[in-house]
Amino acid sequence: MTINDTMEPERVRERxxxxxxxxxxxxxRRAVGEVFITDSSPAGPDTFLLAWQIPRAHALWGDRLTAHHDPFATAEAARQGCFVIVHRHLGIPLxxxxSLQRFEFRVTAGLEPYRDDRRWPLQGLLRYRIGHKEFxxxxxGSMRIDGEVEIDGTTAMTVSGDVVFLSxxxxEALRAFQRSRKPLADVPSWRPADPVAAARVGRRDERNVVVGAPGTTSFPAGLLRYPMVMDRGHPSYFDHDYDHVPGPFIVEGFRQAGLLAACGAGLLPSPVAALTGLRATFADFGEFEAPLEYVAEATPGADGRADVRVGLHQFGTEIAEGRIELTPCP
Known part of the structure; x- marks a missing residue:
């Protein structure tokens, strides 16, 4: 089913x-160049339609070793679309x-809709439905969002998330409580890890690499640990100030750690692979003052894909976890 098959009046799409x-x-977003939503409109009860576009020369989303656009870029557009709905259409103050406590997406029509024709930016429509609202x-106080991303008339991706609102x-009380339970004052001195070579995680630009080489010891259950590599001056990952490690940055680390694990296990022929599925949940905030480490366990998926169970650890506790699907690019 495409977005056009639904009950939205055609005039909503046309405008x-x-x-x-x-x-x-x-x-x-702080930088206009980091904004991917171009328009939005109500399209029925608790239903909204948005237009989005990814710049062709974007320093992060254009950094790839394949002739296909990055599906994760459209998931980022969908994430921004949730914010636009919340503020513009639901009246939530800025x-x-x-926060998004759960975020999921799945590519539903293969990679063909993402093929780069080297002429036009990737753009399309996003339809969101809001449900499970609690007051x-x-x-x-909270709600669930479900949606479809359309490219050239085809539903290319489904997305879903759980949003929680706080005064x-x-x-501030939650963050103070969380930080009080962590040994932030006792963190030993540590040297940030160096990033792995960009090509090992499907990138050209080393600045876009967010994981380092795996450590010589392993945990848990014998899994290699991949240190998070963080550049807080990065124009996309850290477009504005945060009091915690941002979720999209964590998910990019999931992707890169997953590529290293899947290639290391011989499940992918190369790191030129697309992130075609994600399920991520966030149990705690990552703090900047102490090291963070990824774990990734890859298993064979269908049709040459790799399925990877991923996690992020700090102070010996898993603060985010999920599963990703990696698909070799043609």
């Missing part, structure tokens, strides 16, 4: 444009903290 981005603040004291006071 969406790709002429300019939405205001950067409602997409939670200064109200909220606290009359205010929206500013509740968020």
């Amino acid at each position: 969406l444009t790709f002429d300019q981005t939405v205001p950067r603040a409602i997409a939670h 200064d109200l903290p909220f 606290r004291g009359g205010d929206l 500013r006071g509740d968020y």
